[in-house]
Amino acid sequence: MAKPLPFDEVEMNERAESEPALLVDVDGFEGPLDLLLELARRQKVDLHRISILALAEQYIAFIEAARRMRLELAADYLVMAAWLAYLKSRLLLPEPPKGEEPSAEDLASALALRLRRLEAIREAAKKMGERSWLGRDVFARGAPEPVIIHRDSHYEASLYDLLKAYAQQRQIQFNSRVSLHKRNVWSLVEAREALERLVGHLSDWVTLDTYLVEFMVEPAMRPTVLASALSATLEMVREGKLTMRQDEAFAPVWVKPVADPAEAGV
């Protein structure tokens, strides 16, 4: 309210040049309601007893003065001026019989109420602004102390997980050992080649073990040599190159080259 008085300016406008001041004032208003409120304050009476008619006249005079000075006024201000001109004419004319439309008195009191409400919220905003703002007037602890969180790690592990981990680990170990032994596997191809070479030197029944003995230098090789040799032998029997017999279960396997493929058989 230290604000320059626009209402005075309008009246003074008749007498003196005050264009620059007025320009500033129009810019300073937050819309037509704000301007009306400021004009109303100039009446220096309680907003409850304000003369809306006088207020309307002052507003219209202000707007006309502003337009004379070719000030650019927002449409809002002009709309309000037009509405107030209408209200003024309604207030001056005798009231028509009760119709659909609200009476001029109702319109006037509604406007007064709006002004009072705006003033009330302005007052509230001012009071809020005057409160102690956090970070402006009052302050919180500048260096709050953090809550120290003791993390007590509780490890979860089940016996199942433990045994699984152990078994897997050990299995990887012996699986990798088997893969090392792969180099020591007597492959079927190797067995076949060896048998074919040997068969050429034979003429009579011989136990398979005898043929293979030179390949069985390592005990670890024994199963693979026997298995591959037996497979290769069976293959050669099928092809009619060998004949074989076994006297009883788990007894030595005998083999003999077939001189004449026609004699092939077990």
Next chain:
Amino acid sequence: MLPDMHDDVPETLEDEAPEVSHVPDHGEAMRIAEALLFASAAPLSVEELGGRLPEGADVEKILQDLSELYALRGVNIVRVAGKWTFRTASDLSFVLARDVVEQRRLSRAAMETLAIIAYHQPVTRAEIEEIRGVATSKGTIDTLLETSWIRLRGRRKAPGRPVTYGTTPAFLEHFGLDAIEDLPGLEELKGAGFIEGRVPSDFSVPLPSDADALREDEDPLDDDLLQPLDMHQTEAGEE
């Protein structure tokens, strides 16, 4: 005149047993509450304090005693947004204000808009404009949302389903209010009938409410509102 710093505090640090044995040591509980309130970066609720105080401690009494104890000191215990915290005494702002790191000043329009949101919440943008008699720039609402003092509450069950705005606990904390009912001048506004809605407008607002629960005439926000830009576009379209 000044309250004694140790009123009602049993002298626990001497080797005497407290007189009433079934009540936990009040003085010690006060010290713990003091430490908690001092250390915490955020205000603490009675429940939060109670959970950290010795079993059976009378939290309300402790807070009352602490408030009195610190009432005239350089730091006070205050209740904001329903929780308790230490704040520097407001009369000392002149010494501390120098520390302020460029506190952003709210424009008059923003301050008024904030006040309308606070006193009339839940409130739509159209309603704010009706009270102020002027269009609200998008920037004003954005600035307020940025302060985190206001929030989008929901949508009014009305044509165009406009967004409703309300204040946040941060608003209460910033303005040192315990609850929205403590807004300054609320009684006067109520008395003048401005809050109840005996105003010549198409909306009727009872007492302001910043409760999370939506009013009867509010719908929840839609997912599309997670984009503030969309929100303002939608709103602009409504008017």
Next chain:
Amino acid sequence: MLPDMHDDVPETLEDEAPEVSHVPDHGEAMRIAEALLFASAAPLSVEELGGRLPEGADVEKILQDLSELYALRGVNIVRVAGKWTFRTASDLSFVLARDVVEQRRLSRAAMETLAIIAYHQPVTRAEIEEIRGVATSKGTIDTLLETSWIRLRGRRKAPGRPVTYGTTPAFLEHFGLDAIEDLPGLEELKGAGFIEGRVPSDFSVPLPSDADALREDEDPLDDDLLQPLDMHQTEAGEE
């Protein structure tokens, strides 16, 4: 016994002029110092405080009085690194501590290492690595030591005198074993399907022992092992 919160504080809030006019109001200066110390993000030096207190204030006396005033409260005014600050009373640090029990799972590497220690104890790190076929990180052993399921038993009587590891009673307790001998043997592991397929003839699962008594090939731990870092460095040197 307790210092009065208002010792030396003139009753400035009554409308009396301070008695001694050339000295600034000591009580008011104390309040300002309190607020400054409270609001400051970092401890304040005597100079920094003096610069904000009323002209002529006796900063040292103010700090001394404040220290005494708060000495038995939940927060104290303390001097750290030559500067002054509020701190939670040290005997109340427990209220600021929160115990969080974190459920953590052992990494696969840690689980395997633990299993090998359990079955092969007393076992050295080199032996664990031989079985697992990969190097064991220091972190893995540390994690296991943290669980308190394994312990350092002694030193192997071998070049480099490597540390031997074994399990603890806590290990038995956690895994629900009555004794370490209750760990399933090879046949049981096979029977339970943990080991499948062909098992090499020379494959065996050792009979573990977690007895406190050292084995014949173990020496007692030396004192230098109290430094875990040294221990691991020593071990690393062995490999």
